[in-house]
Amino acid sequence: MTDSANPDPGLRERKRAATRTAITAAARDLTSARGLNGYTVEEVCEAAGISRRTFFNYFPTKEDAIIGHAEDDVPADVIEEFVAGAAGSPAGEISPTLFQDLVTLSLRLAEDMTESEEETRQLIGVVKKEPQLILRIIGVTEQREAQFARDVARREGVAPDHPVVQMAVVLLSTIARKSSMAYFSDGNTRSYPELLLENISAASLLFSQPFDSTASAAAEGNA
Structure with missing residues (x-):
């Protein structure tokens, strides 16, 4: 042929x-x-x-x-590189580099977002003009998050509903949204990667603090 x-x-x-x-x-x-x-x-x-x-x-x-399509903002080669990052870890166990690789992935996607900044600003303007489109955006966002969960699960060799996978999706998606809102706000002079790293660092600091699950359970039982 x-x-x-x-x-x-x-x-x-x-x-x-x-x-x-x-x-x-x-x-x-x-x-x-x-x-x-x-x-x-x-x-x-x-x-x-x-x-x-x-x-x-x-x-x-x-x-x-x-x-637009849910998959258009996430290059397949970037996702495959992220998935390959856990190749040396046993399937079914959360890899020790997951958090760092998630940060690297977020920064890679931030590069693509910066390149398409004008299109993003145009979409923001369109949604302000036609607010009923917000429901469509929510639908596409849910599709993207569901696919992200499948990609993280595929990398780690676990089910998409694994609690670590779900928390990774929720936290990274929330941080990305907060960073985007700050980046596109009136008067902002900071870069998107800078805002993204600041918010990731804040979350990392918060979750690195000691947490006693038994004390929390006891307090709940005494409530």
């Missing part, structure tokens, strides 16, 4: 990702200019240079196109 008959899967996925990005950019531009109800799917297609059929192959509605 020729190369054209059996295209590189990586190239095919990059083309798909580029198409998704073009559709999302067009939908956000039109929403910023006219509001959510001020344009049609056909106009999104024209702006993105695609057919109506192609649009619906990627997104079911304009609202979904504005928010």
